[in-house]
Amino acid sequence: MTEFLQQILNxxxxxxxxxxxxxxxTMVYGILQLINFAHGDIVMxxxxxxxxxxxxxxxxxxxxxxxxxxxxxxxxAVAVCVPLSLIIERVAYRPLRNAxxxxxxxxxxxISLTLQTIVMxxxxxxxxxxxxxxPQQPIEFHGLVISVTQIIILVLSLVCMVCLALLIxxxxxxxxxxxxxxxxxxxxxxxxxxxxxxxxxxxxxAALAGLTGxxxxxxxxxxxxxxxxxxxxxxxTAAVLGGIxxxxxxxxxxxxxxxxxxxxxxxxGPLTNDFLGSHYQDIFAFVVLIAxxxxxxxxxxxxxxxxxx
Amino acid sequence: xKSVKLSHVLIVLALLVLPPILGTAGGxxxxxxxxxxxxxxxxxxxxxxxxxxGLLDLGFIAFYAVGAYLYALLASPHLLEQFAWIRxxxxxxxxxxxxxxxxxxxxIAGFCGLLLGAPTLKLRGDYLAIVTxxxxxxxxxxxxxxxxxxNITNGPQGISQIEPLSLFGVSLAGxxxxxxxxxxxVPSVLAYxxxxxAIAAVAVVMCYRLVNSRTGRAWKAIREDEIAxxxxxxxxxxxxxxxxxxxxxxxxxxxxxxxxxxxxVSPESFTLFESIVVxxxxxxxxxxxxxxxxxxxxxxxxxxxxxxxxxxxxxxxFLGQGNAVIDAEVARQFLYGTAMVGIMLWRPSGLIPGxxxxxxxxSAPVPLSxxxxxxxxxxxxx
Numbered sequence: 001m002t003e004f005l006q007q008i009l010n011x012x013x014x015x016x017x018x019x020x021x022x023x024x025x026t027m028v029y030g031i032l033q034l035i036n037f038a039h040g041d042i043v044m045x046x047x048x049x050x051x052x053x054x055x056x057x058x059x060x061x062x063x064x065x066x067x068x069x070x071x072x073x074x075x076x077a078v079a080v081c082v083p084l085s086l087i088i089e090r091v092a093y094r095p096l097r098n099a100x101x102x103x104x105x106x107x108x109x110x111i112s113l114t115l116q117t118i119v120m121x122x123x124x125x126x127x128x129x130x131x132x133x134x135p136q137q138p139i140e141f142h143g144l145v146i147s148v149t150q151i152i153i154l155v156l157s158l159v160c161m162v163c164l165a166l167l168i169x170x171x172x173x174x175x176x177x178x179x180x181x182x183x184x185x186x187x188x189x190x191x192x193x194x195x196x197x198x199x200x201x202x203x204x205x206a207a208l209a210g211l212t213g214x215x216x217x218x219x220x221x222x223x224x225x226x227x228x229x230x231x232x233x234x235x236x237t238a239a240v241l242g243g244i245x246x247x248x249x250x251x252x253x254x255x256x257x258x259x260x261x262x263x264x265x266x267x268x269g270p271l272t273n274d275f276l277g278s279h280y281q282d283i284f285a286f287v288v289l290i291a292x293x294x295x296x297x298x299x300x301x302x303x304x305x306x307x308x309x
Numbered sequence: 310x311k312s313v314k315l316s317h318v319l320i321v322l323a324l325l326v327l328p329p330i331l332g333t334a335g336g337x338x339x340x341x342x343x344x345x346x347x348x349x350x351x352x353x354x355x356x357x358x359x360x361x362x363g364l365l366d367l368g369f370i371a372f373y374a375v376g377a378y379l380y381a382l383l384a385s386p387h388l389l390e391q392f393a394w395i396r397x398x399x400x401x402x403x404x405x406x407x408x409x410x411x412x413x414x415x416x417i418a419g420f421c422g423l424l425l426g427a428p429t430l431k432l433r434g435d436y437l438a439i440v441t442x443x444x445x446x447x448x449x450x451x452x453x454x455x456x457x458x459x460n461i462t463n464g465p466q467g468i469s470q471i472e473p474l475s476l477f478g479v480s481l482a483g484x485x486x487x488x489x490x491x492x493x494x495v496p497s498v499l500a501y502x503x504x505x506x507a508i509a510a511v512a513v514v515m516c517y518r519l520v521n522s523r524t525g526r527a528w529k530a531i532r533e534d535e536i537a538x539x540x541x542x543x544x545x546x547x548x549x550x551x552x553x554x555x556x557x558x559x560x561x562x563x564x565x566x567x568x569x570x571x572x573x574v575s576p577e578s579f580t581l582f583e584s585i586v587v588x589x590x591x592x593x594x595x596x597x598x599x600x601x602x603x604x605x606x607x608x609x610x611x612x613x614x615x616x617x618x619x620x621x622x623x624x625x626x627f628l629g630q631g632n633a634v635i636d637a638e639v640a641r642q643f644l645y646g647t648a649m650v651g652i653m654l655w656r657p658s659g660l661i662p663g664x665x666x667x668x669x670x671x672s673a674p675v676p677l678s679x680x681x682x683x684x685x686x687x688x689x690x691x
Contacts, residue, residue, distance in 0.1 A: 117642040
């Protein structure tokens with residue numbers, strides 16, 4: 001039973017990371033119907049920036065407490081990711097808004113590859129160790145084990161999601177976003193600056209991605225130029241699972257996917273008589289993706305198509 | 310063939326005569342040509358799916374892997390070493406003729422294409438891209454892990470000792486890399502070159518015949534406007550499946566050729582990056598433009614080799630000995646990434662201009678997000 005609960009807990013932690021990244025995919029998709037392939041690499045850029053920033057801060061102010069350094073690195077990651085994402089939108093996606101659907105998808109793949117290459121040139125092909133800024137000693141609670149980093153991840157994700165929900169439901173900006181995603185043409189006729197809304201979606205998505213990058217780095221203590229791609233793909237799966245274009249769907253889908261993956265990897269060995277082991281963890285996301293698209297392409301919460309943002 | 314132009318004759322002559330001359334400078338050069346031909350085959354296959362039919366397939370390399378592993382398993386002692394009952398039944402190994410393996414590789418890869426396509430093709434294009442990408446990763450993960458408890462793929466070590474192709478009883482590997490052909494000493498790489506060239510030529514002819522057929526026109530119609538194509542009576546689902554399977558079959562055949570040529574396969578060769586490389590070739594040459602795709606594939610296969618020669622020396626000339634920051638592999642990735650972005654932004658119809666109709670494809674104005682709501686997506690119920 002404890003093991004089961006531990007798997008659930010692990011699933012929630014991974015799942016909340018997927019949710020945050022999935023929000024970036026789903027907001028952009030809701031408005032532009034574009035899969036922003038480079039989003040996962042924005043996560044990676046966030047992690048890499050945090051690595052540089054934390055090292056620089058620690059050498060400049062060695063007496064600062066770790067949590068402050070971590071918070072400053074998050075700010076640095078966001079400060080790099082948001083402009084980067086806006087530049088990408090401006091350079092690679094906006095000129096193609098009226099092009100056939102395939103075109104922006106191909107530039108997105110190209111951007112993803114380019115970002116990876118640039119980071120590879122700067123940081124090399126090796127894994128880098130991310131400094132441990134908060135106590136690494138895991139906390140035990142009735143047999144369940146959780147680290148301080150993971151508690152921070154859970155709390156921060158919850159805070160971010162609530163803030164985003166408030167932004168979308170309660171503010172002028174949120175109403176503009178909802179209107180644009182429902183019908184861009186009519187929204188622009190009614191005086192909404194759709195370009196601004198698009199930039200907003202990219203900006204919020206990139207800020208969340210930067211934050212997630214730091215979370216991933218702090219949780220696994222390793223950063224690498226390719227670290228964003230697979231989480232990005234899984235987050236996209238989460239967005240599809242929840243019903244793409246639907247922000248609440250993305251939050252929900254991320255958590256579900258995290259749980260599926262964690263429980264699946266934990267129990268696939270015993271279930272298949274050790275024919276398949278936990279190294280098949282990565283295929284769960286794709287199997288879920290194919291299953292959802294086949295059985296229920298609108299996603300779990302897809303019926304609220306009109307209500308997406 | 311309406312009129313045989315002089316330039317065509319010259320190109321054919323050059324393709325036939327130049328490699329042996331190049332071969333005198335070293336087998337490595339001919340080897341590059343062989344790989345270029347393999348990539349041309351792959352790119353032609355992907356072009357059917359992405360270029361003609363407009364379905365973005367990001368897991369194309371999986372079909373290549375299927376073909377390669379099929380050949381590898383049938384032409385290496387691996388299965389015999391692993392399974393006693395196979396050893397008991399066939400003590401000498403399989404030794405299947407290529408007249409069986411190549412079509413079989415095409416068929417099985419095509420069948421995999423059908424299997425993958427059937428549930429996903431009713432979806433919109435960008436979903437398909439992600440699903441195929443996922444499929445490609447699944448295939449790679451399985452290749453990596455299917456060495457336990459039953460060793461089928463030998464995991465990350467890959468399968469070695471693969472027999473070379475053998476045509477009419479002549480093994481293309483020859484003895485110590487040289488084949489005695491009617492008294493002529495032909496290096497193995499050169500023999501492969503001619504075989505690959507012949508197959509690539511067949512593939513090019515097939516593509517031209519396909520694209521100018523009723524099927525090809527249906528594919529293009531689907532690419533331009535699926536709803537209109539459906540309204541015109543085209544069975545869009547079957548046509549898309551056919552394109553998918555056909556492209557996959559090309560991938561499977563080239564995979565088999567790759568395995569026989571290389572003599573070794575491992576999951577390393579079938580990463581997502583390879584899928585993207587092939588896609589970059591198709592994009593660079595021009596989606597749906599056969600001549601362009603062939604030239605694009607040849608260019609993108611050859612340029613990295615050229616980069617290998619120049620990237621380090623150029624940097625060292627400026628930065629001093631041993632200070633090069635960018636190695637050839639990085640330069641290659643950068644080239645592929647930026648090529649895809651640049652081509653899409655400035656020359657969406659590719660470097661080599663195709664027929665007029667395709668060239669001006671992207672000029673039609675569409676609202677901010679074309680078809681605001683896709684019918685399939687909203688109405689589809691389980």
